Amino acid sequence: MNAASKQAEPAEEPAECDLRHVAGSPGKAVLEAADIRRALTRIAHEILERTKGGDDVVLLGIQTRGVTLARRLADRIADVEGRPVPCGSLDVTMYRDDLRMKPARALGRTELPGEGVDDRIVVLVDDVLFSGRTVRAALDALNDLGRPRAVQLAILVDRGHRELPIRADYVGKNLPTSMRETVRVLLAENDGRDAVLLGPKDSLQGAQ
Amino acid sequence: MKRHLISAADLTRDDALLVLDTAEELAQVADRSIKKLPTLRGRTVVNLFFEDSTRTRISFEAAAKRLSADVINFSAKGSSVSKGESLKDTALTLEAMGADGVVIRHNASGAPHRLAGWVRGSVVNAGDGTHEHPTQALLDAFTMRRRLGDLSGRKVTIVGDVLHSRVARSNVLLLATLGAEVTVVAPPTLLPVAMGDWPCEVSYDLDAVLPKSDAIMMLRVQQERMNAAYFPTVREYSRRYGLDAPRMAQLPEHAIVMHPGPMNRGVEIAAEVADSPRSTIVEQVANGVSVRMAVLYLLLGGSESAIGTPGAGE
Numbered sequence: 001m002n003a004a005s006k007q008a009e010p011a012e013e014p015a016e017c018d019l020r021h022v023a024g025s026p027g028k029a030v031l032e033a034a035d036i037r038r039a040l041t042r043i044a045h046e047i048l049e050r051t052k053g054g055d056d057v058v059l060l061g062i063q064t065r066g067v068t069l070a071r072r073l074a075d076r077i078a079d080v081e082g083r084p085v086p087c088g089s090l091d092v093t094m095y096r097d098d099l100r101m102k103p104a105r106a107l108g109r110t111e112l113p114g115e116g117v118d119d120r121i122v123v124l125v126d127d128v129l130f131s132g133r134t135v136r137a138a139l140d141a142l143n144d145l146g147r148p149r150a151v152q153l154a155i156l157v158d159r160g161h162r163e164l165p166i167r168a169d170y171v172g173k174n175l176p177t178s179m180r181e182t183v184r185v186l187l188a189e190n191d192g193r194d195a196v197l198l199g200p201k202d203s204l205q206g207a208q
Numbered sequence: 209m210k211r212h213l214i215s216a217a218d219l220t221r222d223d224a225l226l227v228l229d230t231a232e233e234l235a236q237v238a239d240r241s242i243k244k245l246p247t248l249r250g251r252t253v254v255n256l257f258f259e260d261s262t263r264t265r266i267s268f269e270a271a272a273k274r275l276s277a278d279v280i281n282f283s284a285k286g287s288s289v290s291k292g293e294s295l296k297d298t299a300l301t302l303e304a305m306g307a308d309g310v311v312i313r314h315n316a317s318g319a320p321h322r323l324a325g326w327v328r329g330s331v332v333n334a335g336d337g338t339h340e341h342p343t344q345a346l347l348d349a350f351t352m353r354r355r356l357g358d359l360s361g362r363k364v365t366i367v368g369d370v371l372h373s374r375v376a377r378s379n380v381l382l383l384a385t386l387g388a389e390v391t392v393v394a395p396p397t398l399l400p401v402a403m404g405d406w407p408c409e410v411s412y413d414l415d416a417v418l419p420k421s422d423a424i425m426m427l428r429v430q431q432e433r434m435n436a437a438y439f440p441t442v443r444e445y446s447r448r449y450g451l452d453a454p455r456m457a458q459l460p461e462h463a464i465v466m467h468p469g470p471m472n473r474g475v476e477i478a479a480e481v482a483d484s485p486r487s488t489i490v491e492q493v494a495n496g497v498s499v500r501m502a503v504l505y506l507l508l509g510g511s512e513s514a515i516g517t518p519g520a521g522e
Contacts, residue, residue, distance in 0.1 A: 091233070094245040094505075104510035106226055107233040144242040 027184065027199020031173060036156065036187075036194045039172030040069070043154050044076035046170050047123060056120045056149065059087040062138050063108030066090075066126035068189045069156060073125060086113035090124070092137035110141070117146040123170075127185035129155040132166035157196055159183045211513040212324045212331040213503055216342040216378040221385050223515040228350050230502035231495070237274060238498065247509050248277035251308040256298070256323075257334070258284040258314045263469055263493055264334050264344075268311045271500035277508070280307070295319060299326040309508050312336070317374075330507040338372050338433065344468055345378035347499040349386060351492050352423050355464050360387030365417050366408075367393045367449055368427030368476050371400050372434070375468045376427055380408045391417050395449065397438040414449055418458040425466040426451050426477045442475055452478040456486065464488050 031039070048054045054077055061070030067089040074087035091108035093099070124138050135153060142151060154170035159177040177183060177198065184197040212218070219227070237243055253272040257265050265281070272279045282298075284290065289298065295314070302310060309330045312320045317337030324331040335341040349359065356362055364383055370376045370392055383390050384407035391409040392399070403410055411417050418424070429445065439445045456465065465477075465487045473479045482489060506514040 094247040094509075099247065099509055100511055102510055103512050104506045104508075104514040107230050109233060110236060140246070144244070145240065 027182070027197040029195045030175060030198045031157070031196035033188075033194035036172070036196065039156065040072055041076055043170045043172060044073050044080065047073070047152075047154065048077060048080060050152070050169070051121050054081065054085060057085055058113060058115065058117055058120045058122050058148075059085060060090045060112075060117070060122055060124050060138075060142070061087070062124060062126040062134060063089060063091040063093075065185055065187055065190055066124075067108075068187045069127060069154075070123075070125040071189075073123075073154065086115050086120075088112045090138055090141055092134060092141050095137035095140045097133055097137065110145075112145060117142065117148045119147070119149050121150045121152065122148040123152045123154050125154045127156050127187075128183050129153070129158045129166075129168050129171075130161055130183075132162045132164035135166050136164050156185060157183055211507060212320075212333075213342055213507060213515065214320050214324060214331065214333045215340045216345045216382040216385070218342070219382065219385060219515060221387075224346070224349070224382060224385055227346055227499065227502045227506060227515060228353060230506060231346075231350050231498040234501045234505070235495070235498040237501070238494070244274055244276060246276050247505055248272065248275040251277045251508055252280065252306060253277045253309040253311065253504065253508075254280045254282060254302050254305075254307040255334075256282050256302070256310055256312040256314075258289065258312075258319070259335070261313055261335070263496065264313065264341075267493070267496040268332075268334060268343075268500050268504075270497045271504055272309075274497070274501055275504055275509075277309070277504070280305075295322065296326055299323050302329075303327050309504060330513060332503060332507065335374050337374065338377075339374050340378045340381075341374040341468075342378050342382070343496070343500055343503055344375050345382040346503065347492055347496045348375075348379055348425065348466060348468070349382055350495050350499050351466065351488050352388075352464070354491075354495070355488060356422055356462070359383065362388045362422045363391070363420055364388050365391045365393060365421040365424045366427065367414060367424060367451070369398045369429050369438075370394045370427065371398045371438075372430040373427045377406075379425065380406050384408065391421075393417055393449065395439055395445070414455070415458065418455060419460065421459060421463055423464050423466060424451065424459065425468070426471075428468070428470065429472055429475050431472075446475050450474075450476050450478065451481050453480050456481050456484065459486075466492060469493070 051057050059070040059074050061067030070087050074085045077085045089109055089111045091110045093105055093107050152169040155168040156172040157175050158168055158171045159175050180201050181198055182201045186193055186195045188194050255265055255268055269279050307329045311332045311334050312323055313334040314336050317339035319336050320331050320333040333342055353359055366376050380390050391411055393411045393414050467477055467489045471477055
């Protein structure tokens, strides 16, 4: 497996970055700020292309980093098309299938744009696509909030290992990983800087 | 491992804020067309009510149902309790039925504590005698926080029958945890003996406290628990400790008027005060469902409880 060799490399990190929450070796940066910026710009254009101008599009970010990514995508689409795109947040904690395996967690905010989701094209946005269970929970949550015309999925990093028949419509980067690795997305708004880190499971707190 | 909610003192400041923040998110569910979350699917919540109750029982039932739990309602009237079954035997019956959560109201102080030692599920105190009623305190704090913002440094006045009031005790404990300054106002006969332990001020003069209050909570005069003459006449009580329109006018502009219900209109609170825009009495009932959803979710939703006291014997 190529993955085994990947995790061995110690990463060089810029001294000023805030990695307090990352224990031990911080892992290797596979995407830097500029890569993330380009990926999001491309996804924004793909969304506009696929939805023919994005008239009915509502962006819904999955808590917490998905919300940040959804806002960035909304800004980019607004720059290109010259009009705002409705953008909201979705907390899927209450719909997760692994709730009983951990202590009850604090809830994030679910905020739908004023227009709601009925009859719209909802683009769910998240940072990492892994097992697909978070997306399944998001689809269930969406089902209780309204009836979109269509639901699409935009993801910054697809790391594989799906456990459910779910795939993304828009992908920032396909990242082959092993189950012994963890992918961690850092975003300036949440973590002080932009990066996607790949490291051994013990050293990084998993994004999913 | 923490798994019961028996006293407001079981909650640390972080626990209490977690409940209030969770309730804030869950309050949104009430505005949706589908007022239901799948979180407690397959879990059973038993409402064990040995004492009459309208809003608390309905509120817990609505909360559990909105989280998709199965709800079994048990009231002492019409059950084997009227044939002389003891609390312990009732508890063992519930245990055999596999209750994940037991919400208990009992006229004996300490009944939920005893129950917690007999059942495997989480026990939530919904009012025990004159001891505590922690979810009422949480919903009161939630209501105050929504109207007044952060509670630290806020001045809350609790007026009336403190001696018989589980609401007063739970509120004093929780509000102190949240950093509010509490003043209790009551005739000396309606104060418990050991007030020195309570984290609050005591006053006998309502008019002196009113202008400094951000929230005033009127307690019900509990005629059913009064087996002695605690005050000369209802009329005299109402004159000295009741909240009427002239007294409400002495409150600061932003202050709110609260009452846990059921009210004795004309005794501790005048009808015009209860129906005024400063009264949060109806709001408190609506908030009760959100707060109880939060408590049930945090106690039963995960592999172990996120708030409350350690389980007995652990």
